[in-house]
Each structure stands twice: as C-alpha cells, then as structure tokens.
Amino acid sequence: MTDDALTPEHAEEGGAAEDARLAGLYHSKKDRVFVRGIQGEYNLGAELARLRSMPRVRKASEIKFVDGPQAYSRHYVEPKDGISQLFHLHLEEYGPGGKSQKHGHVNEAAFYILDGVGYEVHDGIRYDWKAGDVAIVHNNCVHQHFNASAEKPARALVLKTKPMYLFMNMLFQKQVEPRQLEPTPEGVGFEAREEEDDFNHPEGGY
Template identity: 30%
Template sequence: MAWDETRSWIAGDANQPLYQALLDDAATAPARNALRKKVVRPDEMPWEMARQGLLKHLINEAMNTRMETVDAYMQIIPPGSRSGKHRHLAEECLYVLEGSGYDLHQDCDVEITDEYFWKPQDLVQRFDWEAGDVIYIPPNTIHQHFNADPARPARLISSTNRIFKYSGLNDLEQIEDAPEYEAGAVLTAETIRQYLRNPG
C-alpha cells in the first residue's frame, strides 16, 4: 500500500524555513534595489590590469548596480598590441567603439558529463573588424583580439551573461596574457594615457 512508503519519506528531523526565506527576500528586494545604482559614472567604474588586458568595468556583479544578469567591460588595446587569449563557456558579444583590427578564433570540441573536457580544433579563423562592428564569440571558443593600427588604440565593449555562472558553468581559462599585463599594477587616467602613447 502507498502508506507503506511512509517509513522512507518521513525520516529526518531537520527544519529550515527555506520557502519563507524566498518570501522574505522578495519582500525586501525593493528596499535593497533602491540602494543599488541605476546610473554608473565613469569615476565609479573600476580599472583593472587583467591578464586579458586593460579593462574598465562598466557593469559587474561586485559593483552594486541593478543589473542582475549581464557583466560588461571596456577593453583598451594599445596601438599595435593585442588582448590576452582565453576561452570561456559563456558566449560573448563585443562592440567595436574605436579602431580596427582582427580576432583569431579557435573552436573546441566539448564533452560535459560528470566531468568537463575540451579540446581545441585544428582550424584557427581570422575575423577582421573596425569601429561600429559587433564581434560574436561562440561558447567555448578560444579567442584573442588584435589591434592592427600601429598608431591608434582600439576600444571594445564586451558583454557576457552571468547566468552561465549561476548554472554551474563558470568555466574561464586564460591561455595567454596580454603584453601589458603586470600583476598588481595600479591604473589611473594618466597611466592609461601612457599605455596608449607607448605600446608594449
């Protein structure tokens, strides 16, 4: 009989108000959100000398903005230089604000089971871009951005969806560092100007 199953599912003494926590979180969200930024000013956007290159974070989970699902940064590539090379499971979209150059993309074969495996394919593809273009990075593609202009910087706006991270798929691997990368470097408007004048 069905009630014979009681011996299995009735076991356990743990109590926790998890559903009530969801209700409480929803009820207090408007007050919390009122304290989160809807407008972020340039001086509130943190610089980072990252392994991927010179970044100015526009929207990031750590910045206390109203944005729940998207992270975005501006990448500055000095004249004749390049970004780092990396791979991530999330797809990425970049808008070219300034400059011209090209991307190198290398697709990977992926297997996701209890473990996660990826292997680069042999083909490396080149995609040229210039100001006004949008660059699409497919999921799990090794990619790198190159500034083809020896005299002018390139600026790209990168956007990725952080839902991948919340889904347990926050796979990000740095394969090559940007030439400008220096651990612990402190960036200011003046140091950025120096990078733009003196590539490498």
C-alpha cells in the same frame, strides 16, 4: 648586482614582488566574484529594496581602467556591484599593437567596436573588425582580441552573459595565454583614455 649574484633571499623578494604585481591585475585576481549570494526572507523584500536603491547610471568618471599595458578594462557592471547577475558590461581599450589574453569560456559575448581597427582570432580563424562593427564570441570558443594599428588605440564595449552561465554551474573557462605585462614597442608610454570623447558629433554640432 648581476643575476648570477642573486641570493635566494633576493630571488624570493623578486618572486614576492611579481606575485604582488600580478595580484593587482584584474585578470589575475583569485577572489573574483562571479555570482553573488542572495539571502533573506522568502519574499526577498529586503533584497528587492536594496536592488531598487542602486544607482541607475554608472559614471565613467568614478570607474578607472585596470590592467594594461596592452589591454585595459573599465568594468561598469559585474556581480560584485550588486546590480545584475545576468550580464557583465565592460569597456576594453587596446594600446597600439596591443592584444588581450588568450582564453576560452562557455558563455558568449558581444564586442561593439567604438573606435579603431583590429581583429579576433577564434579557434585559429581570424575575423577583422573596425569602428561600428559588432564582434560575436560564440560559446566554448578559444579566442583573443588584437588591435591592428601600430599608431592608434582601439576600444570596444563588451556585453557578456558570464554571470548567468556560471549561476547555472556552466563553469568551464580557461586562460591559455595571460594578458601581457610589458607594452608593445609601439605602445610604450600609452595610457588608457580615462576621459570620454564625443565621437558621434562633430565639433560645434550639426
């Protein structure tokens, strides 16, 4: 069937399928939890007991990457988990030639580059990075993250203070360009590395 022959019913089905696809992406969710409610008696004893019962180690093997195919995220700590409302901690993996969404927010963020080479574009200015560097996103900055390699992935551990800022009603944030839904030509077939490698120690130890 050609596009010209699409009936309104087929068009609606295609639109519904696309809506479902978008709904499954973390950065397209319309029901994200940015700040949790805290309820209870004045001394908040039950809330404190709940907090102290939470896991002290989040296992990477229990948290899968989401989104893709150019930019993937593994969210270790966010408000919905019930652990912290001060920060959001996640791992970003960019496929070969991949990029993130273009966006801006009031809160600041720090990207510790674990491996790869790439660059940021902050308010139209380019900043290059490589493994071992830390990239800082300042408040109220429109920015985007890019993998500069056409052959290898890049990854960064991200710590951002979004929950704390939003708790104080500093709500302004906007997506300028969404995450790409198609891979780059060089990234066809790439999948995020679910298993962690020990990059800090040579094989066999020192």
